[in-house]
Amino acid sequence: MRRARTVPIQGHGNKAYCATEDDDLIPPGMRLLLNSFAPRQIKAIESDYDATAWETAALGLLTNEDAGTKISFKKNAPVEQGTVFHLKVKEGHGLMPGHVELRAGALNMGSPNVDITQRIPPAELSAPHTGVHNVHRLYLSAAFRLLFGESLGNNTGVGALIVSPLGEILAWGKKSSAHPLLHAETSALLMYGENLPRGARIYSTLKPCKMCRAAIEHFSTDDDFLSYYGQDDPTNAATGGDVTKYVLMASATSVGERPIWADNKKGTDIRLRTSVTQNLNNNFRSERDRQWNLGIIDFIKDGGKKKNQTMLRTAADYLEVKQRKYSDPKLSDLHNKNVEKCLDHIAQVMTQLGIPLPPRK
Ligand SMILES: [Zn+2]
Known part of the structure; x- marks a missing residue:
């Protein structure tokens, strides 16, 4: 005790x-x-x-x-x-106090059964593949989509998902304004309520801060997790971190998994393409040059900064782009079974959360 x-x-x-x-x-x-x-x-x-x-x-x-x-x-x-302290416990979840309104939940929707833990060296990206290097951006896009869920409290600044090594979304979380320690990642972890399964993947829209990294490591089994994120946080809250465990989804050439592209240059050499991540990072840095005390969360939430909101929307809508691709029989040669299974699972979860994708035709 x-x-x-x-x-x-x-x-x-x-x-x-x-x-x-x-x-x-x-x-x-x-x-x-x-x-x-x-x-x-x-x-x-x-x-x-x-x-x-x-x-x-x-x-x-x-x-x-x-x-x-x-x-x-x-x-x-x-x-x-x-x-x-009388620790009030939410029904079904052993870890959270009852007084705080969490923007998070645990899910139990079944597994797509796709091993998403395989990694492909960047040099082999053009070789025939199982599709798994493509699924990470689907989950990352789903995390961005949480920001736009009206029923989930709209854009609170950060969204995160906990995903099993077989592609099942286990819990979701958004930053809560109700408590300074309830970030997207900690909220999702608290709602999941158990040690993470070996090989768990965490997808965050923003680089996990030092506190969330400590929480992820606290819940992980033998540090056998990998965390992907879609926007860098150069502020003191998030500096440092093991770059082999916390992976910025910025460029396919650096990490082996493809990011969400911001441009429309399909077929172009990937080294020449721009990712949503690169754009968000550049926008934040140039905005902070003008306002030295601009916080990263305020930057993300500020609807007045149109180019930034457009980028967030591009990231969130990437799932819809995939839905269209997988609806089009003319593109069936390009359809990949593993990607399709993950996409179907994510679509089910998004429906459950009240932010459904357009139906597959
Ligand atoms: Zn955090």
Whole structure:
């Protein structure tokens, strides 16, 4: 049994106490932070264990976003029971507090049964293939599509999917404004509620921040995961990270998997083509040259920046482009069974989430 106790800033409520079993996936300090309506007002977390990487990163994020935040994590402090947190649990999901409105969910829609973990060296991209190097951009497009789901709270800045190694979408998440630690990835992980299956794939519209990377690694089995993302985040929140585990879907020549193209130069040498990722990154950098304090989330959400919104829409609509291709019998020579199975599965999930693709003719 591990215990932790928060020490809030004077005048801001009672001390809170949380104990969890050693095999609880969420460490107690993390539970206290997630259960707090105002985690930045906590002064200290006292515990009888070392801070996990996830907790350290979460505290770093809170401080990074607001320099006035000062939460210390003290190990070996005597833990006396203060106010016990009543951890409300959402039905069917063991990990989340009940007071927060999550923009996330777990899914159980069956598997397309396509091994999406095979990787193809860039040099062999033009050789006959199984199609799996093409499916990652379908899942990435689905993550972008979450941003446009009205029933899902519209564009909250980031969308993410957790996908099994056989292509099944296990959980989805969007950044929530209800709590500073509920990013797209953490929300999806909390709703999935278990350790990730070996070989899991995570697709995020934006580079996972340090806190989300720590959370992904916390939930992963033997670090056997791969994370793909569609837009870089050059800000301090996300710098660093293992580039072999966190893959920017920018150019086919660099990673072996094809990105979502922003141009219409099909058949052109892929080295000459531009991806949605490259455009989003360039747009952010040039916009930030004009406004030095522009945040990446504000940049993504700002509907006034038309070229940026057009790029996000291009990424989200890539699935529709694929639907049209797979509806056209004249293109049947170009249809790939594995891609088609993944596309069908993603289409089912999108329908379930209220952002359906146009039907296949
Ligand atoms: Zn994050």
